[in-house]
Amino acid sequence: MPTPRTLLALPVSLAFLCLSTAASQAGPAPDTNALVRLLVTQGRAPAAALLAHASTGVGTAPTGTDHPRAGTDDTRAGSDYALGTTEYTQAGTGIGRADHFRAGSITKTFIATVILQLAAEHRLSLSDTVEQHLPGLVHGAGNDGRALTLRSLLTHTSGLYDFTAVTGGTVPVTPTQAVRIAVTHPPAGRGRFSYSNTNYVLLGLVIRQVTGDSYATEAERRIIAPLRLTGTSFPGSRTTLPSPHGRAYAADGSDVTDLDPRVAGAAGELVTTLADLDRFYSALLGGELLPPRWLREMLNTRTAHGSYGMGLFPVRLPCGTTVWGHNGRISGSYVRTAATVDGRHVLTFRVNTGEIADPGLEPALLAAEFCPRTS
CATH class of the missing domain: 3.40.710.10 (DD-peptidase/beta-lactamase superfamily)
Known part of the structure; x- marks a missing residue:
């Protein structure tokens, strides 16, 4: 529920640069899997999990109506959402892909x-x-x-x-x-x-x-x-x-x-899952x-x-891509969802505590997911 990390271009770039500089001395820049592990070892969270989806569908996204169109099946479907690649990774113990958790200020979206x-x-x-x-x-x-x-x-x-x-x-x-x-x-x-x-x-x-x-x-x-x-x-x-x-x-x-949950009410009451948040932000930004x-x-x-x-708030990443989403912090839970403006590429990660000890890990995760890799 506290102030979101409105990560604008300069702080994102600096945070990612610090991690990249350190990583360059030991090998390639860390990918999302490695960064999720760092949320536990360096960010001092008991456990962390990430679910990302990148749509490769060629259909036309809905343009939006007053009455939202439901998905076509019960596996996070939508006109394009069910097509593409999904990545899940976790670190630490006591956290699972299907877990329900408190989403804090993501309620605001x-x-x-x-x-x-x-x-x-x-x-x-x-x-x-x-x-x-x-x-x-x-x-x-x-x-x-x-x-x-x-x-x-x-x-x-x-x-x-x-x-x-x-x-x-x-x-x-x-x-x-x-x-x-x-x-x-x-x-x-x-x-x-x-x-x-x-x-x-x-x-x-x-x-x-x-x-x-x-x-x-x-x-x-x-x-x-x-x-x-x-x-x-x-x-x-x-x-x-x-x-x-x-x-x-x-x-x-x-x-x-x-x-x-009345500690937060309409500002942060929501309980949800990783898959549901990916689906929601994909649908919202996709015009559904x-x-x-x-x-x-x-x-x-x-x-x-x-x-x-x-x-929603925007974050411009070092590669020039802008992602949209929100974070949520409530006692025992920190969650972050970000997506491209068309909703076709979305990421949600969470830790089962209210803080990440190393604040540079979040912008690094966003950059690793949404910025194209160079060899």
Whole structure:
């Protein structure tokens, strides 16, 4: 749930250069398999796993409709997704390919997708103010819902204080309690990118106000069921993970597998699997969930000055390729998904702890997966 690593070109290049320079003294630059092992040995995670898919299909990706098209079978299918190559690798013990795990802030991509679908259906506008949908909720300490738009929530430019800075992401709260914590603090500069989990808690409340159903129900109906993401769920207050699952560990080694998801709510509640995340981001970027206009809106980073779109952020790799995705961090779990802009090449990796000790490993993994190799 904390601020995503918005890995722009310079830090990515420097981090990868450091690893490549060290590797050049001992042999070729590490590939993804070697880097997954390094997440355990050098990143000090108990275990790590990675699942990547590269589509080689020649069919035409869907252009997007208001009602998403489901896959054609139950093995992560889609018009092109079922064609291509899939790579899985893991390191350490106690982690498996089919495991369910907590995805933290990757939840935000699901919430943003639902909001943009509602905009495509003309049930709300991104220029609507927070006050229009949630009257009287955002006020105090200089906060004013009349001055904040839904766009500012989606792009983290509202300036609203992050409630998890108080709760540490470990105290279960209701959405209203989360917002009340936030509005006791003065806002940051409005219009500047400032990542805040409060933004997406509010968007979850907007979904309920507009549809009459919870964000979980709407995400299930609009995304999870049509794409047959059978390992993905919004657990609400359920503290246990579905089977199969491994264990999750805090930085001090304590077992934190059982967790009340209300510590995060719409900002980070999701439980999912590696295969489901690959399928979701491939479908989203491939045009299966949003009409073209609204997918372009999602990828537009102008409002956040290049740092963030809407529930997605870009990373430009040293080879010039830009990948889109999100990361997720919650107690006992760190997850990262990235994909090419057409969704045809996607990677998800995870570790079963909340931190990676060596921050250079993540950009190196992305570069190793998405940049063509030279001999």
